[in-house]
Amino acid sequence: MKTRFAAASVLAVALSLSAACGGGDTTAAAGDPTAAATGAAPATETPMESAQPTMAAAPFGAACATLPTSGEGSVAGMADDAVATAASNNPALSTLVAAVTKADLVDTLNSTDDITVFAPTNDAFAKLPKKTLDKVLADKKMLTSILTYHVVPGRKTPADLEKGTLTTLQGGTLTTGGSGEALTAGDAKVVCGNVPTRNATVYIIDTVLMPG
Numbered sequence: 001m002k003t004r005f006a007a008a009s010v011l012a013v014a015l016s017l018s019a020a021c022g023g024g025d026t027t028a029a030a031g032d033p034t035a036a037a038t039g040a041a042p043a044t045e046t047p048m049e050s051a052q053p054t055m056a057a058a059p060f061g062a063a064c065a066t067l068p069t070s071g072e073g074s075v076a077g078m079a080d081d082a083v084a085t086a087a088s089n090n091p092a093l094s095t096l097v098a099a100v101t102k103a104d105l106v107d108t109l110n111s112t113d114d115i116t117v118f119a120p121t122n123d124a125f126a127k128l129p130k131k132t133l134d135k136v137l138a139d140k141k142m143l144t145s146i147l148t149y150h151v152v153p154g155r156k157t158p159a160d161l162e163k164g165t166l167t168t169l170q171g172g173t174l175t176t177g178g179s180g181e182a183l184t185a186g187d188a189k190v191v192c193g194n195v196p197t198r199n200a201t202v203y204i205i206d207t208v209l210m211p212g
Contacts, residue, residue, distance in 0.1 A: 057158060060181045063121070063191035063204055066092060075195060082110035083117055083200035092204070095125040099136075103143045109151070115169075115200045116156040118185050120208045128208060145170055149211045155201040158183060158194055172211045185209065 059075055067090065068074045078086035084106045087093045096119055100106055109117070125133060136143050149170040156166065161176040161183045168174050176185045183190040188207035195202040 057194055059192060059195045060158075061190060061192040061204070063092070064195075067192070078202075079196045079198065081198055083115070083197040083202065084109040086197040086202070087117075087119060092121050093119055095122045096120055099125075099143060100147060102137060103140055103147055105144065105147055110199070113199050114153070114155050116152040116154060116166075117200050117202050118150045118152075118174075118188070118209060119202050119204050120150070120188070121191070121204060121206060124188070124205060124207050145211055146208070149174070150209055156203075157201075161185070161190075161193075161203070168211075170211055174209065 064075070068077070071077050072081065072086075072089040073091065077089065081089070084097070084100055087100070088097045100109065109115075128136075136146060149168045149172055151169040152166045152174065153169065158181075160166075162179050164175065164177065166174045166176060174186055176183065178184045178190075181190075181193070183193060183203070185203065185205055186207070186209045188205035188209060190203045191206050192204040195204065
């Protein structure tokens with residue numbers, strides 16, 4: 001008899017403790033096993049989309065289709081390299097690369113973090129009269145001034161270019177504008193924009209920019 005009474009007492013105490021801790025809430029157990037074990041209320045779930053990082057806008061513009069689809073000169077390949085190296089792997093920028101090399105700016109561009117580069121295509125350089133281009137290439141000081149006028153501190157987004165005036169590494173100001181994918185920089189049109197490299201954002205343009 002004593003044994004039965006002791007067992008009944010233990011069972012009653014156990015049931016009381018279980019009820020006090022919420023163990024009798026079978027609804028919580030079904031909805032949240034952790035809540036059933038701890039007695040805590042089920043946690044409110046955060047929508048999955050709120051935890052997703054904001055993705056950077058993709059490159060845009062008709063000329064982006066002319067970039068290599070794979071390898072170091074592709075959009076993915078350029079993202080792995082510093083900007084001067086990335087440009088050297090892009091056939092459409094070979095004249096620019098030659099000018100940057102002649103001005104001894106390769107290391108400067110590759111080692112400067114977080115910049116925006118407006119990169120004229122070979123066709124952009126071809127618009128210049130040959131006499132003018134030869135004169136610029138022969139004058140390192142003038143060439144450096146022109147090339148650094150194409151570089152802006154900070155990684156500028158397409159939205160940044162819609163806002164107006166940027167200060168260049170050359171010291172002058174560059175007026176940008178437009179909207180969406182129709183962006184301009186000075187007299188140039190952006191033909192392939194928002195291309196990422198390891199240390200810069202590149203906007204490929206159809207005209208060489210000249211400092212005022």
